[in-house]
Amino acid sequence: MNLDILSDRRKKLREHLKNDELVVIFASSLPAYPHNFLQSNNFMYFTGLNVENAIFVYQKRKKKSLEVVFIERNNPKMEVWLGKKMSQNEAKKISGIKQISYIDEFEQMVSNWLNSSKKCMINLNSSGLNGSINHQQQFASKIKQHFPQIKIEDVSSRMIPLRSIKSDWEVAQIQKAIDVTAKAIDEIYSKAKPGMMEYELEAILKYEITRNGLRHIGFNPIIASGVNAATLHYDKNNAKIGKNELLLMDIGAACNNYSADISRTFPVSGKFTKRQKEVYSEVLKINKKMIELVKPGISLETLNKKTVELMQESLIKLGLIKEKGQYKKYYMHSVGHHLGMDTHDIGSKESVLEVGSVITIEPGIYIPEEKIGVRIEDDILVVKDGYKVLSKDIPKEINDLES
Ligand SMILES: [Mn+2]
Numbered sequence: 001m002n003l004d005i006l007s008d009r010r011k012k013l014r015e016h017l018k019n020d021e022l023v024v025i026f027a028s029s030l031p032a033y034p035h036n037f038l039q040s041n042n043f044m045y046f047t048g049l050n051v052e053n054a055i056f057v058y059q060k061r062k063k064k065s066l067e068v069v070f071i072e073r074n075n076p077k078m079e080v081w082l083g084k085k086m087s088q089n090e091a092k093k094i095s096g097i098k099q100i101s102y103i104d105e106f107e108q109m110v111s112n113w114l115n116s117s118k119k120c121m122i123n124l125n126s127s128g129l130n131g132s133i134n135h136q137q138q139f140a141s142k143i144k145q146h147f148p149q150i151k152i153e154d155v156s157s158r159m160i161p162l163r164s165i166k167s168d169w170e171v172a173q174i175q176k177a178i179d180v181t182a183k184a185i186d187e188i189y190s191k192a193k194p195g196m197m198e199y200e201l202e203a204i205l206k207y208e209i210t211r212n213g214l215r216h217i218g219f220n221p222i223i224a225s226g227v228n229a230a231t232l233h234y235d236k237n238n239a240k241i242g243k244n245e246l247l248l249m250d251i252g253a254a255c256n257n258y259s260a261d262i263s264r265t266f267p268v269s270g271k272f273t274k275r276q277k278e279v280y281s282e283v284l285k286i287n288k289k290m291i292e293l294v295k296p297g298i299s300l301e302t303l304n305k306k307t308v309e310l311m312q313e314s315l316i317k318l319g320l321i322k323e324k325g326q327y328k329k330y331y332m333h334s335v336g337h338h339l340g341m342d343t344h345d346i347g348s349k350e351s352v353l354e355v356g357s358v359i360t361i362e363p364g365i366y367i368p369e370e371k372i373g374v375r376i377e378d379d380i381l382v383v384k385d386g387y388k389v390l391s392k393d394i395p396k397e398i399n400d401l402e403s
Pocket of ligand 1: 337360377
């Protein structure tokens with residue numbers, strides 16, 4: 001990764017801080033076997049380091065800001081088991097951060113900096129009162145005990161203005177994730193047959209993603225046939241695919257922590273029934289109309305309202321509802337979200353789109369009593385004169401899906 005990209009991000013962070021404010025961002029820990037390590041997005045964003053148990057510290061100072069990464073020391077006795085730890089020099093080279101210290105020095109050094117701070121921002125990653133306490137939450141409660149005068153804040157609010165506008169490099173990572181997902185979808189289109197298990201298609205997805213050079217998926221894939229497609233977060237993927245059923249897949253590879261998020265729905269037997277075609281056509285029409293509305297200055301909220309209007313018309317036309325107010329029975333989610341390092345990326349629902357925003361457009365109609373669930377989801381980049389569909393090459397026309 002280009003060192004200029006990383007140092008630009010840290011410079012931008014500086015613009016969003018007051019003097020002496022401290023930012024402390026913890027890397028992910030190494031998970032238990034299998035070691036499918038996925039770095040914390042905010043840590044990755046500023047350091048580019050794929051190293052576990054590290055900590056990034058930033059303090060805005062009048063002249064030159066403080067930038068330090070703390071990493072684990074190499075333990076020669078453990079080398080034969082786990083390999084060598086990243087060295088200070090390697091960390092310096094990859095991140096462009098000059099000061100690399102060791103984790104065992106963290107508490108003493110950070111105490112000095114806390115002495116001059118009024119506020120400390122941490123990637124708390126709270127998982128609620130019933131979740132386990134992570135390292136950063138332990139650190140936060142230590143600060144509360146030793147430095148009760150310091151205000152602690154979650155770092156997310158400072159990350160929104162930085163991460164919600166994507167650079168060319170970031171768009172290229174999302175595009176790569178989409179292109180690999182597209183290859184997997186092509187394979188699924190050609191190999192899916194009635195009688196197969198949903199997880200066989202999940203296996204094709206994971207095989208194609210790995211074979212094409214990406215090691216992570218963005219989120220648990222949804223491969224849902226028939227009535228399962230009407231369960232929004234279905235991810236059991238363990239049912240047998242019936243004859244004449246529709247299959248809804250909501251899937252995405254990840255490239256350098258940037259996720260694709262694509263939904264496609266198709267007839268596994270190769271032909272839509274008359275009713276399936278009616279429902280699919282309405283969703284496709286709304287998908288296209290909503291994409292055309294994407295442009296700088298429009299808010300996700302406005303897009304949501306417009307989608308509801310179109311849905312109400314379609315659901316009445318399909319004979320599913322009589323009054324507009326009943327639409328939630330068949331369409332109950334929002335039309336899209338920001339897409340980036342998190343599949344549901346940071347950014348509020350009220351946020352107004354800007355050049356460089358990346359969002360999803362994903363209308364859907366779900367009719368469990370007819371065993372039909374249809375969602376068509378594309379990934380859209382906001383550009384100066386409107387939109388660019390990053391997933392435009394993934395077939396969604398009825399003719400293409402039937403051939
Ligand atoms: Mn989505």
